[in-house]
């Protein structure tokens with residue numbers, strides 16, 4: 528599904544930074560990969576690249592066989608919208624909208640026909656165990672519930688790849704575990720997941736692990 532060969536990402540700065548150096552990585556459909564690394568090691572740069580939000584400086588990145596360097600900006604945006612769901616550390620929910628409205632809005636942006644949005648959003652929230660919280664605004668939800676709304680939003684558009692940047696970074700242990708259980712469930716249903724974390728206990732939930740240090744990525748056992 529994802530195939531990176533000798534990928535680099537250079538920021539000219541100042542200061543100039545080699546945020547990714549010679550990254551080789553293959554992610555197959557159905558994989559669940561955790562990428563672990565300390566702050567500043569290149570994790571978010573890596574995720575932005577995988578999520579088609581950024582371009583490699585050198586090297587080749589194939590997404591489902593397509594060399595993404597050859598895609599126009601419009602084609603990349605369309606591929607991203609259809610193929611990829613994102614989950615972030617700080618949830619990024621709209622505070623004045625209910626859980627259901629937050630997910631419906633994502634369906635709207637993704638081009639889901641108006642008449643189908645509410646049913647799809649409701650089903651996504653049921654899938655993450657929040658059928659009873661549809662009408663709650665984020666301030667009435669726990670951190671773990673907020674993240675589950677964000678995950679429902681990410682999967683509501685039926686992505687083929689889920690990318691998560693520190694999805695448990697703002698959660699206590701219990702809520703982290705419930706989010707990790709949910710990721711395992713989604714992965715067992717066939718969703719490919721790449722998750723970034725600096726927490727080894729969280730990374731242990733994934734089927735594969737890689738470490739990133741100073742922009743260099745290596746698979747760990």
Ligand code: ADP
Nearest residue numbers: 538540544546565566567568569570571572573
């Ligand atoms: P992490 O997510 O692991 O904390 P990042 O991928 O955000 O690390 O950053 C990796 C390195 O690249 C850091 O040294 C950071 O300062 C640098 N960097 C990230 N984004 C930019 C940018 N847009 N411009 C310049 N330097 C950047």
Ligand code: MG
Nearest residue numbers: 567570571572
């Ligand atoms: Mg980061």
